[in-house]
Amino acid sequence: MQTPWEHRYAQRTQRMASSAIRELLKLTEKPDIISFAGGLPAPEVFPVQEIEEACIQVLRREGSKALQYSATEGYLPLREMIARHTSRYGIEVIAENILVTSGSQQALDLLGKIFINRGDRILVESPTYLGAIQAWQAYGAEFVAVPSDENGMVIDALEEALRTGPKFIYVLPNFQNPTGVTLSLDRRQELVRLAARHGVPIIEDDPYGQLRFEGDHLPSVVVLDGQYQENHDSCYRGNVIYLSTFSKTLAPGLRLAWVIAPPDVIRKLVQAKQGADLHTSTFNQMIAYEVSHGGFLDRHIRLIRQVYSERRNLMLELMEETFPPGVRWTRPQGGLFLWSVLPDWLDAAEVLKMAVEHKVAFVPGAPFHPCGGGHNTMRINYSNASPEQIELGITRLGEVLQQLVISAQPA
């Protein structure tokens, strides 16, 4: 008597079909393939030695407290440290504004859980982060794509999209995943103003904002909202929910991120998190605090910026040399990714098949478009490959593209 599991799953589970892209990407995991497909930070700069010292310190000082259950909100010294750290980027908040989560992906899931009713519309940049689409589809969200260009979300299009009565606006203003594009300052201000006028909250996802290696830091949407709302209190009570993470500055394997929001929203998120995983690892929170609190994090971020800047420069240089005419790409000022647009008649999924034969991989851009489109786009990661791999991999990818583009030229 076999259990007929397929008849037991919830409706939302039927929508969780494994994507074709994921199947394709499994091919890229072979060791001889140079992959620009993932979104992994450079492991060479993980502070392995400092984390070892922090483990020892934490266990000797905190003992069994580091291994016991702890508060859902997160470890208070860590939340206070996050408040101090974000204030360097102009985000002035108190611990009551902060929830520690098990990575930003959990923050996206919890936000879906507390906000989304089936059929609710979410405004997103197109393309946008795949993990947000995945998290919110499970709650039955519908997506309304707002086109973006080299300055981010197009504000005229946003104004129109706001008339669909969305639940919230989701935006990645800095070195966006997947495009690497940064939302310009005037658009940030327009976004804040429009959202407030329509009473529609903004979710600002900012995993890479600290990793700017070129140009000047732009104020976060949450900061501009605080100014617009005249939020002079040290406790933030505005219209923006801000996400960031230790995954790109310290180490993703610790699964540590945070949400900044008005205390009322934090309380709801805490209730949702209690049901989701009780709390984030006590030990990991103490490690992150121990490693970071003495100023190490700021120094370490400077190192990461330097490494990523070198890798981006090398990649851009090689793309200039090897990619054929008709192929365009972004020039991110920070973060982990750049984005390339192929001639319209080229399908990036087909390019990937050929690229894999040539031992190089990227992610085709179509799945980042929740409302369709983008068949001729590709996301390329420059943080995770060594300079040698970038040299070899981009040369290979250039050859593949040359072959495809030139073979299609009229004779």
Added chain:
Amino acid sequence: MQTPWEHRYAQRTQRMASSAIRELLKLTEKPDIISFAGGLPAPEVFPVQEIEEACIQVLRREGSKALQYSATEGYLPLREMIARHTSRYGIEVIAENILVTSGSQQALDLLGKIFINRGDRILVESPTYLGAIQAWQAYGAEFVAVPSDENGMVIDALEEALRTGPKFIYVLPNFQNPTGVTLSLDRRQELVRLAARHGVPIIEDDPYGQLRFEGDHLPSVVVLDGQYQENHDSCYRGNVIYLSTFSKTLAPGLRLAWVIAPPDVIRKLVQAKQGADLHTSTFNQMIAYEVSHGGFLDRHIRLIRQVYSERRNLMLELMEETFPPGVRWTRPQGGLFLWSVLPDWLDAAEVLKMAVEHKVAFVPGAPFHPCGGGHNTMRINYSNASPEQIELGITRLGEVLQQLVISAQPA
């Protein structure tokens, strides 16, 4: 312009109202109160030294791999070790049957996500684990309470409840939370038979099964199901989803647990977990593997059994001496909790108020009853208090109960 957040939340968030009991329990967190309210393991037996050594080993051997993103399914050596470990308890499975989760609470949440449509009925013991109620209410589950007695779920009542067309049956067969009661062998067999006949899956939650300090180990429901289904393959493909955890044997602060299920169910859980938190901390999984794999875990579990056995014995002895006639309690053969039933006219929430004045606390039993009832019950934890605290706390609680029961006697 204040954002009207309360109008933005999803319907499920309205159901997440903070419970009165949680407010009451905040009172019990004062340092001078002896609390039997929590569900915390004894911190005195956490293997702090061994975990420190494991951290060092893991970081020196695995380096940055321990800090990088990793597979959603979990760290393969850990999944293989779990398979070997559970086989000591008769559960023979392969790595494809195992998903590592961020604590058992996450397993409950993911199971809710993949199975529960709004309005689905879940059969639960009454009383049952509060965390499961909390996780599944968020997905709109309705609960059907199956009464339980000193041998666990009453099978006649289960047979009747199965006619409501439930999505699954949720059961904690060993030293149940909150009652401490163990499901008898013949009832386990009946449960397996009835569930298979009705085509209704069973979720077997077993956080404490390894912590038996009296009597003989009883085969898990998943094992009996394998026999009933004649599952002779090493890959389990039956009707039971089994949960267990490192929280009660190693340390809860690492947030590590696992699900055992047919591979098809594991695949769906993996998809749900991708959207929920990508994966469980790489580093913590490697630490758990490093600490446990050489036989340490089995030795350590023997130590925990001894400590908990002593604490339970002391508590039972003191209750015998100090609790007034008319108050009954269970005598668990393992786990962390015992359960006391007061005279029907006593409200445990009122008792708690008076107990807190006398600097001792427990959890009133009503919230563990998803369909009402249990106002005169209380859950008492014996794992987390030292023998001195148990002595003092139970004496105080006995005095409170004496006062309440004797003052109510006819003159």
